[in-house]
Amino acid sequence: MICFQDISAAANRIKDAANRTPVLTSRTLDSICGARVFLKCENYQRAGAFKFRGAFNALSLLSDQQRRAGVVTHSSGNHAQALALAARETGVRAVIVMPRGGNQVKIEAVRGYGAKVVLCRNTLQARESAADELVEREGLSLVHPYNDERVMAGAGTAAKELIEEAGELDMVLAPVGGGGLLSGTAVSVKQLCPQAVVWGVEPAGADDAWRSLRSGRLISQTDPHTIADGLRTSLGEKTFAVISSRVDDIVLVAEAEILDAMRFLWERMKTVVEPSGAVSLAPLLQRRLPEHGGGSLRVGVIISGGNVDLSAFFAAIKT
Amino acid sequence: MICFQDISAAANRIKDAANRTPVLTSRTLDSICGARVFLKCENYQRAGAFKFRGAFNALSLLSDQQRRAGVVTHSSGNHAQALALAARETGVRAVIVMPRGGNQVKIEAVRGYGAKVVLCRNTLQARESAADELVEREGLSLVHPYNDERVMAGAGTAAKELIEEAGELDMVLAPVGGGGLLSGTAVSVKQLCPQAVVWGVEPAGADDAWRSLRSGRLISQTDPHTIADGLRTSLGEKTFAVISSRVDDIVLVAEAEILDAMRFLWERMKTVVEPSGAVSLAPLLQRRLPEHGGGSLRVGVIISGGNVDLSAFFAAIKT
Numbered sequence: 001m002i003c004f005q006d007i008s009a010a011a012n013r014i015k016d017a018a019n020r021t022p023v024l025t026s027r028t029l030d031s032i033c034g035a036r037v038f039l040k041c042e043n044y045q046r047a048g049a050f051k052f053r054g055a056f057n058a059l060s061l062l063s064d065q066q067r068r069a070g071v072v073t074h075s076s077g078n079h080a081q082a083l084a085l086a087a088r089e090t091g092v093r094a095v096i097v098m099p100r101g102g103n104q105v106k107i108e109a110v111r112g113y114g115a116k117v118v119l120c121r122n123t124l125q126a127r128e129s130a131a132d133e134l135v136e137r138e139g140l141s142l143v144h145p146y147n148d149e150r151v152m153a154g155a156g157t158a159a160k161e162l163i164e165e166a167g168e169l170d171m172v173l174a175p176v177g178g179g180g181l182l183s184g185t186a187v188s189v190k191q192l193c194p195q196a197v198v199w200g201v202e203p204a205g206a207d208d209a210w211r212s213l214r215s216g217r218l219i220s221q222t223d224p225h226t227i228a229d230g231l232r233t234s235l236g237e238k239t240f241a242v243i244s245s246r247v248d249d250i251v252l253v254a255e256a257e258i259l260d261a262m263r264f265l266w267e268r269m270k271t272v273v274e275p276s277g278a279v280s281l282a283p284l285l286q287r288r289l290p291e292h293g294g295g296s297l298r299v300g301v302i303i304s305g306g307n308v309d310l311s312a313f314f315a316a317i318k319t
Numbered sequence: 320m321i322c323f324q325d326i327s328a329a330a331n332r333i334k335d336a337a338n339r340t341p342v343l344t345s346r347t348l349d350s351i352c353g354a355r356v357f358l359k360c361e362n363y364q365r366a367g368a369f370k371f372r373g374a375f376n377a378l379s380l381l382s383d384q385q386r387r388a389g390v391v392t393h394s395s396g397n398h399a400q401a402l403a404l405a406a407r408e409t410g411v412r413a414v415i416v417m418p419r420g421g422n423q424v425k426i427e428a429v430r431g432y433g434a435k436v437v438l439c440r441n442t443l444q445a446r447e448s449a450a451d452e453l454v455e456r457e458g459l460s461l462v463h464p465y466n467d468e469r470v471m472a473g474a475g476t477a478a479k480e481l482i483e484e485a486g487e488l489d490m491v492l493a494p495v496g497g498g499g500l501l502s503g504t505a506v507s508v509k510q511l512c513p514q515a516v517v518w519g520v521e522p523a524g525a526d527d528a529w530r531s532l533r534s535g536r537l538i539s540q541t542d543p544h545t546i547a548d549g550l551r552t553s554l555g556e557k558t559f560a561v562i563s564s565r566v567d568d569i570v571l572v573a574e575a576e577i578l579d580a581m582r583f584l585w586e587r588m589k590t591v592v593e594p595s596g597a598v599s600l601a602p603l604l605q606r607r608l609p610e611h612g613g614g615s616l617r618v619g620v621i622i623s624g625g626n627v628d629l630s631a632f633f634a635a636i637k638t
Contacts, residue, residue, distance in 0.1 A: 022341060043589045227636070263633050270362045270625040272589040306589040313632050314582050317546070 043306025057154030146180030147236025156184025179239025362625025376473030465499030466555025475503025498558025
């Protein structure tokens with residue numbers, strides 16, 4: 001029986017394969033935020049995002065028969081690369097369903113890791129049915145990008161490492177898209193620092209998790225508008241259940257706040273973070289903190305990834 | 320008597336003020352370079368470059384009378400910000416001579432640290448004479464950007480930390496502009512790993528150190544052409560003497576190689592490095608290594624800084 005709550009077991013499975021990413025701190029950041037801030041930098045994770053943790057954990061849990069048949073997923077983003085890399089590392093065949101006309105750099109990166117890419121129309125329905133068909137026809141196992149206990153538990157190992165390195169925390173923030181990272185983070189934090197507050201941070205232009213938490217039922221995201229391309233997805237049933245019971249609040253951030261946070265991370269912290277990865281820092285830079293009785297609040301922030309297309313930037317400075 | 324060779328004393332002076340910057344490694348990098356590579360990332364130093372080490376060391380060595388009078392330097396780059404910050408930290412007045420019409424962001428950063436900026440014409444001679452005049456008229460102490468034993472010794476503390484963390488190294492590379500970082504690095508490495516080879520790396524478009532080392536006499540840089548703006552300066556007499564006696568070779572890199580190294584650091588290592596800071600990695604990515612008898616070469620690389628103007632990049636993604 002796979003359990004999303006067993007973060008320690010997931011940590012043991014991935015420990016030789018995943019990077020133990022650094023926790024960055026900055027005096028300037030602390031003084032701007034009015035808190036002691038610990039950034040868990042998953043942009044330094046293999047394949048550039050926290051996704052490798054869940055992908056590798058899922059592959060470690062396959063039966064022999066499942067390993068022989070291979071795995072499939074649908075993703076246009078970081079989960080695609082993460083599963084392709086994890087599959088190569090574990091000698092498992094991987095098929096990735098990606099939208100036709102999507103980012104060619106990402107498609108080539110997935111192929112570079114040795115995975116097979118199947119292109120389909122760019123709708124969630126088309127991607128899901130293409131993946132379902134591969135499950136049925138070729139006997140592949142589906143490793144869903146977030147609505148999967150193995151993936152959620154794997155994602156939670158980042159918060160575990162953060163707390164091991166930073167010590168007791170009063171609060172932890174993580175971005176929320178499909179909810180895999182936030183649910184895993186919440187489980188991990190409530191086990192290790194039960195008194196700590198957990199906030200999910202979501203772009204105001206893709207606020208399905210915020211609306212779902214407030215209404216008490218799963219509301220799907222339609223027509224998202226945000227630069228944070230990793231957070232345009234809807235919560236899944238499994239992630240929603242965990243988030244409902246363990247996350248203290250979801251806070252919304254504006255596009256300008258996301259860009260300010262990203263720029264702070266690049267210019268001042270010298271770390272390349274993608275828009276989705278910078279979202280979780282945005283409320284802190286605005287000093288949006290819960291009430292706290294004296295002393296300096298100790299806040300952990302999960303920076304989820306750093307995959308940005310820099311072609312235009314380097315083309316511009318070359319001239 | 321101040322001695323550029325006393326790196327340990329400099330390390331003790333700066334240890335509470337300077338960041339102990341991280342040493343980054345990467346499996347991908349090792350496999351591209353055919354060596355085990357350890358990146359000492361001074362882009363994470365305070366004020367964004369190794370310069371803070373030398374500036375703080377110099378200020379720590381002022382007499383009481385010198386402290387009361389204050390310090391002056393001429394710099395359009397990272398040394399200006401570093402000295403301004405170090406002066407604020409130590410409660411010393413600082414005046415920075417900067418070229419009129421230069422980068423406004425840098426001028427504002429220096430003022431932001433509380434230093435006074437004196438603008439002058441954009442020639443080395445104009446800057447030097449403006450600084451000399453301030454020394455004479457106001458009794459300020461000059462803290463030269465590189466041709467100063469205190470600054471050279473401070474710069475050498477980065478290599479000391481690198482070796483403490485990475486262990487024995489076969490080779491260390493550092494960029495060379497005025498030679499402060501390279502001379503301090505060479506002293507440090509030859510003390511701690513006497514068998515290790517030290518290379519300076521210089522843009523082919525600003526090759527005064529390469530020509531000076533080969534001819535055996537100090538040749539000044541005229542009309543440099545390189546994107547690595549921190550490396551357009553000429554060696555000083557003091558840095559040239561140390562480099563002549565302790566550096567094994569200077570290697571030249573092309574502009575395209577500098578940009579490739581910078582892009583690798585941003586895209587794959589997720590770390591924001593300025594062109595001058597990426598120069599030292601460029602020969603390794605080209606597998607330009609000395610002959611080595613078996614086993615994997617262990618190579619340290621000093622990444623000197625990460626101050627890049629990102630305004631254009633963020634203006635472009637905002638739209």
